[in-house]
Amino acid sequence: MTAPDGVVAQLQELGMSMYEAKAYLALVAAGEPLNGYEVAKRSGVPRSTVYETLGKLTASGATYEVRTDDDTVTYLPLPPASLLDRLRRRYESTLGSLRAALPAIVPPSRVHLIHNLTGRDALLERAGDVVAGARHDLFLSTWPQENVDLEQLVREADARGVAVTTLTYGEDEEIPGHTYSHRLSPPAVVLENLGCRLFVAVADRRECVIGGFVGDDAWGIFSDNPAVVMVAVEYVRHDIAMQLMAEHFPADEVAAFWTDDVDLARLRSDHGFAATALRAGGSDGESRPGGRRRRRGGRSA
Template identity: 55%
Template sequence: MSGYESKAYVALVAAGKPINGYEVAKRSGVPRSTVYETLGKLVARGAAYEVREEPDATGYLPLPPEALLDRLRREFDGSLDALKSALPAVAAEPEAHLIHGLRDGAAMLARAEDVVAGARRDLFLSVWPEEMAQLHEGVRAASERGVDVSVVAFGEIEDVGHVYRHRYSAPQAVLDDLGYRLIVVVGDRREAVVGGFADGAAWGIYSADPAVALMAAEYVRQDAALQILADRVGAAELDRWFASDPGLLRLLRRS
């Protein structure tokens, strides 16, 4: 609906009885010069009905809000179905794999939700409870439609798919070491969101480059494998390895 149509419809709903164009204009703020044109558009689309109580007096009643919302939903879903078949037919193959920066938390989580929603085969996440709170519903929906979900959780989250709780090292130790909460979300090993959250700020990237997505997925898989290994052999034994093995010491040495 246009702005005037929306205002006129709300005025009709709030009235609770048939009202004429003059009353609609007074209650809604729609100019009197355009109110009858606006009401005509509502009637034409079935959102309102004319009620002739007298030969020279016309009132208007709205389609009930529940019915209107159901109708709009059906129309919207129909448009989406049409676009779903039409757009791929005209889409050109990208000349390069998409990659772009994400400069705030809302944009990063919205892009992560896109990746989760688009996954059809597998989904890998490395995530903290603060960010998982927004992603959980979509991740659960992915699991329910048959996506193989693997989550490395830095803290307590509700189980969904296969959850590996990061105990080695403890989440607080990881946070102290990195200085921020890292998030990795990979869908079907073809697109990924990688970023960080700290002190109210957030930054990261989205990439549809399969090489980037594969590396991000491998990061989550290796971290999950480390948690399984720590559970099996014990954290103390792993600590001994990391403190004494020359190969591990070289890889973990800080420059």
């Protein structure tokens, strides 16, 4: 039986070599003891290296030697469930030791990071790191499409006592902590204005991910620069404050102000610029739409 490539690759990520993974899977699939020749034949591991491979598996406890009555050496695998439990215990122990040891040797940071993230998977993975690393507070501005991917990590953060504050563009989403829906402008209008689903995740006022999603594509940054982190937090707080203020005034007055005010119209005139800037990795300011005008009340007659 040929081992599935995906399973082989995953076992490699847990420390086995390619040959070790293939040999182990061949033994699991056999359901009976195999000698080295049979393991090589079933797994595709070269006969010249199969005994060395089986020796390493035996030394690590993933297989056992079984001697027959005629003193032939055969091999049995550690059952998969037991193997996975053993690996989990081993890695948890190692991670616990490193978690205690590594901070002690890290010097104070002299350089703050800002690095680009390209692609949905890369952005959400880094955002997951930020959420998982939160210990005190977590600020999020998210859409339903991204909430699905981060929901479990956010729930785990809430369970360990992190103060979670979320602005969501979804309706009736069961997000833990303090959650506010974006009602001042419907999500469709926001999407039209920005050209993307703008996403923000900030942990402990210490690090953040800011990005934009369009369909299955995405671009953004990770940063632990205090200035970037502060702006990201204040963006989420300000947007939530706007929703709360709007709820305290008559809906028709809010709608009229939002659609008729000249300065608001100017500020919202650069439809799609946010997505363009994120996709391009930033802007030098030369191509920004909309010219400079004096604030109302300061215009000349």
